[in-house]
Amino acid sequence: MISRRVHLEVDRCLAHCYSELLTPHRPPGLVGLFLSLRGRVAADLRTTVVIDYQNVHLVGHAAVDKHLPKHETLVDPALYAGQLVSERNRRQREGYARAVLAKVLVYRGEPSAEHDPNDYARSQRQKSHWQRDARVQVTLRPLKYEYQRDAQGRPATLHDGSKIVIGKREKGVDVLCALAAVREARDPDTDLIILASSDSDLAPAIDEVLRLGTAKIETVSWYDPITRFDRALRGGAARVWNTRLTKTHFEAARDRTSY
Numbered sequence: 001m002i003s004r005r006v007h008l009e010v011d012r013c014l015a016h017c018y019s020e021l022l023t024p025h026r027p028p029g030l031v032g033l034f035l036s037l038r039g040r041v042a043a044d045l046r047t048t049v050v051i052d053y054q055n056v057h058l059v060g061h062a063a064v065d066k067h068l069p070k071h072e073t074l075v076d077p078a079l080y081a082g083q084l085v086s087e088r089n090r091r092q093r094e095g096y097a098r099a100v101l102a103k104v105l106v107y108r109g110e111p112s113a114e115h116d117p118n119d120y121a122r123s124q125r126q127k128s129h130w131q132r133d134a135r136v137q138v139t140l141r142p143l144k145y146e147y148q149r150d151a152q153g154r155p156a157t158l159h160d161g162s163k164i165v166i167g168k169r170e171k172g173v174d175v176l177c178a179l180a181a182v183r184e185a186r187d188p189d190t191d192l193i194i195l196a197s198s199d200s201d202l203a204p205a206i207d208e209v210l211r212l213g214t215a216k217i218e219t220v221s222w223y224d225p226i227t228r229f230d231r232a233l234r235g236g237a238a239r240v241w242n243t244r245l246t247k248t249h250f251e252a253a254r255d256r257t258s259y
Helices: 004-022 053-064 077-091 117-130 173-185 200-212 247-253
Strands: 033-036 039-042 045-052 099-110 136-142 144-147 165-169 192-196 216-224 242-245
Touching: 045 053, 045 077, 045 173, 053 099, 053 216, 053 247, 077 099, 077 136, 077 192, 077 216, 077 242, 077 247, 099 117, 099 173, 117 136, 136 173, 173 192, 173 200, 192 200, 200 216
Parallel strands: 045 099, 045 192, 099 136, 192 216, 216 242
Antiparallel strands: 033 039, 144 165
C-alpha cells in the first residue's frame, strides 16, 4: 500500500508540472507579452540598430534638410539610434515591450588612401569619434573606383603614373548589412533588430529574420509630413513595424563635429 507521504509527493510533482505547462516561457532571443498573476508584463527588447550609413545620410538629406550641403548633414550613429529608439518606444501601445539600445552596427564605404587621402583621413577620424560610444561599431568597406581607360582598355595614367579616377561608389555595403541583421537575429542576447536603410536589396534579409523567428525585426525611415516623403523598407513575406523619423529627429542626430 502506498503511504500518504508518497501520495502527497506525487500530488506535489503533478501540480508543479501542470504549473510549468501553463506558465509561458521566453525562449532566448524571442520577446512577447507574458501574462502573470498581476496582469500583463512586457520584457525589454535588447536592440541592435544596423545602419546603412550612406543611405541614412543621403536619404535624410533629401527628405528633410536638402538646403544644406551634404557634408554638413552627417548623422552621428549613436545620436541617431537614440532618437530612433526613443521615437519607436513613444509610438508603442501601453503594455508592449520597450526597446533598449544595446548595439549600433554601422556599415559605410571607405575612400582610398591613394586616390582620396583627405577623405580617407576624415573617414578614419569619424570612425574613431563615433566609436567613443562603446555600443557603436563602425565597419568600413573600400569604395570601388572606376578609372579612365586607354585605347587598349587599360587604366589611363597621369605623368606620375597615378590612375585617372572618373567615378567611385559603394560596393557590398548592403550585403554586410544583410549579414549583420541575420547574424544578430541568431544571437540569443538580441531580441530586436532595427534595419536602418531604404535599400530594397535588403528586403530578403527582413524575410530571413522573420523566417528564423528568433528575434523581431523592424525598420526605420525618414518622413516629411508636408511632402509625404517616405521610403520605408518593406519585407516581402509580411509587414513589419516601421518607425518614422522627421526633421526634428534629423537635427537632433546631426554630427556637428569639425573633422
